[in-house]
Amino acid sequence: MSDDETVEEYLFKIVIIGDSAVGKSNLLSRFARNEFNAHSKATIGVEFQTQSVEIDGKEVKAQIWDTAGQERFRAVTSAYYRGAFGALLVYDISRRATFDNVARWLDELNSHSDTTVARMLVGNKCDLENTREVSLDEGKSLAESEGLFFIETSALDSTNVWTAFEIVIREIYNNVS
Ligand code: GDP
Ligand code: MG
Numbered sequence: 001m002s003d004d005e006t007v008e009e010y011l012f013k014i015v016i017i018g019d020s021a022v023g024k025s026n027l028l029s030r031f032a033r034n035e036f037n038a039h040s041k042a043t044i045g046v047e048f049q050t051q052s053v054e055i056d057g058k059e060v061k062a063q064i065w066d067t068a069g070q071e072r073f074r075a076v077t078s079a080y081y082r083g084a085f086g087a088l089l090v091y092d093i094s095r096r097a098t099f100d101n102v103a104r105w106l107d108e109l110n111s112h113s114d115t116t117v118a119r120m121l122v123g124n125k126c127d128l129e130n131t132r133e134v135s136l137d138e139g140k141s142l143a144e145s146e147g148l149f150f151i152e153t154s155a156l157d158s159t160n161v162w163t164a165f166e167i168v169i170r171e172i173y174n175n176v177s
Contacts, residue, residue: 010060012172013048013083014165017067017076017105018090019098023124026155027090028066031165036155053166055173062086062169081112085176086168090122093152096133099123099142106146118171120149122164127154 016024029035032049048065065084067076081087089105091098102121109119121143123134136152143150149167153160 010058010173010176011063012060012085012169013063013065014086014088014168014172015065015067015081015084016088016090017109018088018122019092019095019101019105022090022092022095022098023155024088024090025066027088027122027124027153027161027164028064030155030158030161032064034158051165053169055170058173060169060173062165064165076108078112081109084113084117085172086118086120087113088120088122088164088168089148090124091134091139092125093123093134093139094125094128094131099134099138102142106148116175118149118168118175119147120151120164120168121146123150123152125154125156126152126159127157 016028018024025040026036028049029037032051047068048063050061050063052059052061065080067080087109089102089109091102121139123139139152140150149171151160151164151167153164155161
């Protein structure tokens with residue numbers, strides 16, 4: 001390699017937030033390790049996992065943080081948000097209350113980060129069509145009015161999980177490059 005060639009490396013911190021049991025830890029384990037756990041307890045120990053995505057021929061590494069069970073409001077510390085380039089705000093399409101709380105999570109996110117953070121609203125558990133309590137359109141319009149990307153996912157059957165993370169990572173990449 002000649003002297004004027006440099007290896008570009010990208011490492012982006014992304015945080016996952018949202019109510020307890022919406023599937024945050026499983027979205028992360030599905031993305032980072034292609035694993036799903038039907039009986040996952042509150043996350044303990046592991047703070048983040050990494051996964052690499054290729055964008056425009058470059059390896060972009062995402063360091064994705066999970067709340068470690070601190071889902072009560074204001075229990076998530078500012079250290080958690082510090083340095084984040086992106087955020088996934090997750091609700092459960094089969095539990096209306098988790099969607100009603102999105103506004104509060106968004107307030108919290110906004111108070112801890114500037115507007116350049118790539119934000120995506122994620123309606124998880126879209127495999128639970130029979131017990132759906134939040135329509136696709138409701139998710140879409142909320143995201144539209146708040147200026148968020150939007151997607152419905154299933155960590156259980158893998159629907160859109162990779163796409164959700166990829167959209168956020170690509171947006172961050174576009175913002176910084
Ligand atoms: P967290 O508290 O937000 O981290 O949620 P978890 O990832 O621990 O998931 C909570 C519960 O929901 C667990 O029993 C999971 O197996 C289940 N779960 C997570 N994602 C999905 C999904 O996409 N579909 C279904 N049907 N269940 C899910
Ligand atoms: Mg968890």
